[in-house]
Amino acid sequence: KNEVEQSPQNLTAQEGEFITINCSYSVGISALHWLQQHPGGGIVSLFMLSSGKKKHGRLIATINIQEKHSSLHITASHPRDSAVYICAVQSNTGNQFYFGTGTSLTVIP
Amino acid sequence: NAGVTQTPKFRILKIGQSMTLQCAQDMNHNYMYWYRQDPGMGLKLIYYSVGAGITDKGEVPNGYNVSRSTTEDFPLRLELAAPSQTSVYFCACREGGVLTFGAGSRLTVL
Numbered sequence: 213k214n215e216v217e218q219s220p221q222n223l224t225a226q227e228g229e230f231i232t233i234n235c236s237y238s239v240g241i242s243a244l245h246w247l248q249q250h251p252g253g254g255i256v257s258l259f260m261l262s263s264g265k266k267k268h269g270r271l272i273a274t275i276n277i278q279e280k281h282s283s284l285h286i287t288a289s290h291p292r293d294s295a296v297y298i299c300a301v302q303s304n305t306g307n308q309f310y311f312g313t314g315t316s317l318t319v320i321p
Numbered sequence: 322n323a324g325v326t327q328t329p330k331f332r333i334l335k336i337g338q339s340m341t342l343q344c345a346q347d348m349n350h351n352y353m354y355w356y357r358q359d360p361g362m363g364l365k366l367i368y369y370s371v372g373a374g375i376t377d378k379g380e381v382p383n384g385y386n387v388s389r390s391t392t393e394d395f396p397l398r399l400e401l402a403a404p405s406q407t408s409v410y411f412c413a414c415r416e417g418g419v420l421t422f423g424a425g426s427r428l429t430v431l
Contacts, residue, residue: 216363243418255411255422298363302418307352307371308379309420311363 215239218299218312225319231286233315235299238280242306246273246284247298249314255298258284289319323347327412327423334402334430342397342426344412352415353395355379355387357408358425364411370395402430 216237225231235244246258259266259273261282266273270289275282286293299312328343346353351372356364366379370389384406386398395414399406407430412423 214363245418245420247420253409253425253427255413255425257420260418300364300420306418307369308366309354309364311356311365313361313363 214312215310216299216301216312218297218315220315221313222316223318225289225317227290227319227321229289229319231289231293231317231319233284233297233299233317235282235284235312236280237282237299237301237310239301239310240304241301242304243302244275244282245300245302245309246282247300249296249298251295258297286317289317291319291321294318325412325414325421325423327410327426329426330424331427332429334399334428336402336404336430338402339398339400340402340428342399342410342412342428344395344397344423345393346395346412346414346421347393348414348416348421349392350414350416350421351392353389354413354415354420355385355395355397356411356413357381358411359408367397367410399428404430406430 243262249255261275270287272285296314298314300309325346354369355367365381368387370376410426
């Protein structure tokens with residue numbers, strides 16, 4: 213069983229739609245991370261959360277520690293948002309990370 | 322500011338050959354990691370280091386070795402390459418909670 217589960221695996225949206233990607237985890241964590249991987253393969257960090265909610269531009273990330281669940285929302289989606297979004301949790305010791313398998317998002321103009 | 326530099330970007334190996342994937346960071350971060358990414362799977366930790374001279378195994382260390390003689394460099398050595406090591410390899414470093422990844426190295430073992 214994976215420590216981190218993401219849903220959906222694949223998502224296709226029309227430009228402008230509101231998008232939600234979900235992440236559930238089963239281990240104790242010190243923080244949760246949302247990462248973005250573009251078709252070229254590079255991985256960039258979007259958010260690090262330990263509680264509550266964070267917002268960067270059109271991206272919003274929330275976490276519910278009690279329910280061991282996080283969501284990544286994209287408002288007014290755009291084709292340039294097309295990428296794989298990866299949820300990762302940082303262990304209680306802080307040294308290790310566990311990664312979800314990613315959600316592949318395609319935004320159609 | 323280059324961040325994390327991985328070389329090579331692509332490599333094809335024959336079964337039984339050896340090679341080293343290089344990783345260098347210029348951010349003076351203590352924590353460094355090597356991951357492999359296989360289709361449909363999450364990133365899996367191969368080895369990590371919490372500082373120069375200190376390394377530890379991750380989830381999938383078999384067939385690999387690492388060293389960390391300096392803060393900047395964290396090379397990953399593949400001995401006796403096997404087809405199961407065909408993957409995309411990512412090096413990362415961490416300061417606080419922020420992970421910074423290299424661009425990845427795609428390795429094919431035939």
